[in-house]
Amino acid sequence: MSRTPVNRLVDGQSLDQPFRLADKQIRVNRQGGKYLLLKLADRTGTIVAMLWNADDSDYEKIDRGDYVHVLGRTQVHQGTLQIILTGIDPLTDKDEIDPADFDSFDAGAADAALGSIQNILGSLNNDSLRQLGEVFLRDESFLQQLRVASAAVTNHHAYPGGLLRHTADLMEMCQAIGPRYDRVDVDLLLMGAFLHDLGKIHEISPGGELSYTDRGQLVGHIVIGVQMLGTAIAKLEADTGQPFPSELRMQLEHLIVSHHGQLEFGSPRLPATIEAVLLHHVDNLDAKLTSYLSMIESDLTNNENWTNYQPSIGRKLWKKS
Incomplete structure (x- = not known):
């Protein structure tokens, strides 16, 4: 099954493909509803994904380090690409996985x-x-x-x-x-x-x-x-x-x-x-x-000169070499 690697995802792209689950958290929003905050990965990188209106069973059925199949759509939020999920399940069909897509060792x-x-x-x-x-x-x-x-x-x-x-x-x-x-x-x-x-x-x-x-x-x-x-x-x-x-x-x-x-x-x-x-x-x-x-390499803002503001370093970075 063909898939788009993390580093080639673009805004507004529909997704129906496998990832490795790098991390998972269940959180509560201001209205008291639960959602999943996830990190999905392959050999090219990691991307944040969210599943709104989730419950404990959604969290418990997937494990860190496992392969998962996701449905969703990408979107840019504050200069960073993320995935809004409509579905995520543990991957049972291993034929869907090409190990070369996930092995980042060179x-x-x-x-x-x-x-x-x-x-x-x-x-x-x-x-x-x-x-x-x-x-x-x-x-x-x-x-x-x-x-x-x-x-x-x-x-x-x-x-x-x-x-x-x-x-x-x-x-x-x-x-x-x-x-x-x-x-x-x-x-x-x-x-x-x-x-x-x-x-x-x-x-x-x-x-x-x-x-x-x-x-x-x-x-x-x-x-x-x-x-x-x-x-x-x-x-x-x-x-x-x-x-x-x-x-x-x-x-x-x-x-x-x-x-x-x-x-x-x-x-x-x-x-x-x-x-x-x-x-x-x-x-x-x-x-x-x-x-x-x-x-700089992962920045997705439309500004060709500057990255989005980076909270961890308290500044934007100049992108042009």
């Missing part, structure tokens, strides 16, 4: 990003850091998890392989910027860029709809990342019979725990080393630019 892009990371880690001059990188890169289970992990549930790099892309881009940026400053230990900075978000492998569920795991919600990727570093160091020490430099370990831990930059943004410590300050700002730059570019 194996070629993952191979390229992983190759860049391997080259950078393999080029480190610091023996301890290079050997630590080898511990991670020899772990096939870890590499398979890294290949498909997302860097976020929403906002930047929120797709399978997004963490790998973000990590590779950040390491390449640090490789270019770090040598410009005499006091920066570039090897330390690069290993910090590799390590900083690895905990997201276990923080965010890799299958179906992106969501936080129990461990992710209870512990968080920063603490998980420090734990992963400790496990890798213990493995390296067992393999070599030599202790890992304690100060170097402390510096790596600081890079992980401070990379969000501010206490209110989740960092247990503020960046206190030159490498940590640089890592935070480059990480923030990559995340912000990726998020802003996504806002």
Whole structure:
């Protein structure tokens, strides 16, 4: 059955096709009536959908991560395309599904990003850091998890392989910027860029709809990342019979725990080393630019110069390059 992907939907388009149910909420309007607020997805993106005059049975018959068949019509509301549904049901006929329509993992892009990371880690001059990188890169289970992990549930790099892309881009940026400053230990900075978000492998569920795991919600990727570093160091020490430099370990831990930059943004410590300050700002730059570019690409306002007002950043964005 032919279907229109999310990124090709237009205003006023009638829909009779499958989606994956990314999220579901049941809400009550001002008149006391219930409605469903949903997120529908495929490999090209996610779109909000609403079913008015719903009841609890409409909510309970569909589950997050499942395929659903929808009837409805698209419309633009405040510059954003959405779907007003007239019907939604769990999909029972799996022949209606082409897995290629919903698999957003790009194996070629993952191979390229992983190759860049391997080259950078393999080029480190610091023996301890290079050997630590080898511990991670020899772990096939870890590499398979890294290949498909997302860097976020929403906002930047929120797709399978997004963490790998973000990590590779950040390491390449640090490789270019770090040598410009005499006091920066570039090897330390690069290993910090590799390590900083690895905990997201276990923080965010890799299958179906992106969501936080129990461990992710209870512990968080920063603490998980420090734990992963400790496990890798213990493995390296067992393999070599030599202790890992304690100060170097402390510096790596600081890079992980401070990379969000501010206490209110989740960092247990503020960046206190030159490498940590640089890592935070480059990480923030990559995340912000990726998020802003996504806002521009998904904007549906008729204004060719400006996006619709973006509440999350408190401004419109200039669209013309």
